[in-house]
Amino acid sequence: MDIRPRQKTLAKTVSCCGVGVHSGRRVRLTLGPAPVSFGIRFVRTDLPGRPEIPGLFNRVVDTSLATVIGGEGAIVSTIEHLMAAFSGLSIDNAIVELDGYEVPIMDGSAGPFTRLIREAGVKEQAGSRCVFMVNDPIELREGDRYVAILPSQTPKITCTIDFKHPLVGQQSLTVDLDDQIFEREICDARTFGFLHEVEFLKRMGLARGGALENAVVLTPDRVMNEEGLRYEDEFVRHKILDCIGDFSLLGMPIMGHVIAHKSGHQFNHLFLEKFFSEKCAWETLTCFDSQGVRGAWAGNSAAAV
16 A cells, blocks of 8 residues: 555466355456556456456445446456455556456455465556545545545544444544555454344345355354454454455545545445545646655556546
8 A cells, every 4th residue: 555656566367266255156266467557457257258347436336235346247246355455555457357256255354365466476567656635625424424535644544333232332443554554454354244134144145155264253242253353353444444445446546544434335435426526625646756655545546537
């Protein structure tokens, strides 16, 4: 998430296999290098013509259970953890191939994708990066939940959650956004759910791949996972991870302070639409070597304007 002047891609192609959390189907995922200003694009290798879908907010078709993008008669579901890993490690350009419609859930965090990208290596490219510089506050509010971006000289995010559960309750965390903080403090935070919700989803034919190996599951009074939590506040850290993935769909890094209060994928997406409707509140800047602009989010370099 560092804002360095040059774009980045992967140094080589890497692959992994895993299960889709909702489909229960095994999926092979391949990440590969891409040219300057290519952005992050998903390719369905299992479909005729290999349809290609950019990882951008204007391609989002569903946010009810996960972030789903679509185009050319195809969809790719549950992209948020992988997009968070790309953003968290400042990858601007990559091609993502998969032989199913759902990105594998892995362990429920962005950690496996982060380590897969590290295995591939990061290559600096000749193209200059661009950023969204937030000059005036932008806010979307609905009842007691809201998302806002405030002007800031350093990129950061504040996230607050509030669940009526004794092991969750209200949690709030502010983090500065850079590659090392993401890798050390955010990427391994897992998705979580409540046992009664998981049981309901399974009855509805969803969460077929859901298991204690890929989510933190809570009963009314305990964590079901034998290993417990990875962080004392793993729940809010995962919500920060989700926000990083969702906001990367803007298409460029953001220089600003994101504040998310009781938000989720759907409300995040509504905010992205509002962000682009308020063009007077931000400007796009090109990062030249002599400029030294540093430290914003790394999303796709091909902006969705």
